[in-house]
Amino acid sequence: MMLDPLEKLFRDLQLRLEDYLQPVLLNPSYRVFYADGLRFDSSPCIANMVREIGTKISPHEVPGYLSLMADLSRMLDDVVPAFVRRNYRSVLDLMTPRSLSLLVKHRLLKNLSKQVAEYVHDPRLRMLFTFQTMYLGLSPLSAPWVYGILTYMESGEGVWFPRGGMYQIIRALEKIAQQQGVHIHTGTAVQRVIIEGGRARGVQMANGETVPADVVVLNADVPTAYARLLPDTPVARRRWRNSCSALVFCIGYEGRLPDLLHHNVHFSADFERNLQEIFVQKVVPSDPSFYTCLSVRTEPDDAPDGCENLYVLVPVPNRSGQDATPMADTVLAKVLARLEREVGLSWQSVRFVEQITPADWEGMGLWQGAAFGLSHDFFQSTCFRPSNRAPFEGVYFVGASTVPGNGIPMVLISAELLQERITQEVGSKWTKV
């Protein structure tokens, strides 16, 4: 979603995006499977959406959909420059006349679910236009209306897939970095940041090597970095609130599942209860909603002939609540049973399953196994989110748990903000990162 930060990155580097990446617009974006049997194809094409809503839900809902998109589009245009693409120094930065007027104009802090309900009435459309906050690991029931911009990025601007898969983005950035003379070390963890006299001197690697540096930029999860990589400070003991976690199943399937598109969303029969279980009771959902992906629909070489690569993502609580790790097989059985009913999956055709559990996410350095980093609630967003500047001279953060937040477009903006901050603070003193 949101190609703009990627395009900006290439513009800033005076390179052509199309020389490195071929983004394909998926249309439909994804298929939604509701528990009552309805299948709905969501699309950034207004004509398609008007037809889907008019024929499958109700023509009376069409005007509400159109005004929702129009209002969200205006909100996105205002919110991104004013609140997202912005380095904060203190809470006062949020109190500017411009920010306050936008807060009132768009009613940004109202409840997302309640606001969407003012535009569309069918519960299935309300789910469709709010569930995107789950990409941030945030419940749409408690999210503020401002997160409706995610709905617009998806339903208004569309969902893109880089030819060759998501990893092509990493390959492209790696290639560009190397062309600019960056040396990338892999396969060795950074054990700690060397701080002397309150300022960065370099990093100590797990293999015993030390790399001297004037500026250290940490891309690790912020709570983990404070707890494990930096000297103890009061920030390290803060009680962070985290996003949810996820069970991921990568399934090798022999046969075809023609009813599934590249992306699919499967809503539980009682979505509200599902959200309460994940975010309030913090228990493994009894009837989980989940997402499925078959990249083979766009990249036929992603699976052997006659087979499909079925990826399943189930949102579950992070490890501050009930740990879904030991329940992975039970959850998988529920998912497969639903796919059997919904799209005719055959259990006998499942050749292998690889799992990623909350314990695995935690093992990868994500605090409490929160797959989507720090929660994006009000007091962990904008000026309240951990700053990209650590309380040591020359130490900075970039990525999902600092400003502005989680997701590939946001972490690219995070890099823009970091570049701006380092240039201002270190300027010509900056010799090496």
Ligand SMILES: Cc1cc2nc3c(=O)[nH]c(=O)nc-3n(C[C@H](O)[C@H](O)[C@H](O)COP(=O)(O)OP(=O)(O)OC[C@H]3O[C@@H](n4cnc5c(N)ncnc54)[C@H](O)[C@@H]3O)c2cc1C
């Ligand atoms: C299941 C799942 C699905 C998602 N789907 C999407 C999607 O469809 N679209 C989207 O935009 N976003 C998606 N996201 C979110 C997106 O992946 C993240 O927001 C993004 O990758 C975060 O980037 P980052 O650079 O902050 O961290 P990461 O991508 O996690 O990179 C941090 C890197 O630092 C390394 N590291 C950490 N500690 C150390 C250390 N001590 N020493 C050396 N290296 C270290 C890690 O190994 C890792 O490679 C998804 C996330 C998950 C979990």
